[in-house]
Amino acid sequence: MPRGDKSSYTDKQKRKAEHIEQSAKERGRSEEAAERIAWATVNKKDGGGKKTAKKATKKATKKSAKKAAKKSGGRKAAKKATRKATKKTAKKGTKTAAKKTARKKTGKSPRKAAKKSGRKQAAKKGGRKAAAKKRASRRS
Structure with a gap:
């Protein structure tokens, strides 16, 4: 695809x-x-062109299925390989989409958000420990 090509965008995006x-x-x-x-x-707003490369993924899955069929030597194996390949590509797509939406919602990367929550929890624990020490010193 040449630079500046808009074919991967949906009609709505255009x-x-x-x-x-x-x-x-x-x-x-x-x-x-x-x-x-x-x-x-x-x-x-949309994270780039939303049209999926259906033909490209189909070609890739067919190629991998053919390779698997040659190795194992059966139609069933070829069908299994195509199913596996399509599942993998679907999983990848959903994972990346989930990550993007998480980033959009928080405005930060998931790691940064986890770090921040970890710091908050540590601060709470520190506060609890100090309060417990005070109570213990009052009792004795």
Whole structure:
């Protein structure tokens, strides 16, 4: 795919970009600047082109299935291999999508969020320990 190719974008994304471009032109931006801003905005909001490369994934799964069939020598094995390959690609897609939505919601990477919560828990524990020490010293 050549640089700047918009074929991987859905019709809705293209309409969004067109609308953003028109409003940027109305505000006095040049043609090039308006287009650049429009596509940058669409990419920021949607995370790039949403159209899936169905043909490419099908070809890849068929190739891997053929290889597996040659090795094992049966149709059943070929079918299993295609199922496995499609499941793997589907899992990858859902995992990356889940990570993206988590990042969008928190605004931070999952590691940073985990670090922060760990710090909070440690601070709570420290506070509890200090209170327990005070109570123990009062009793004795």
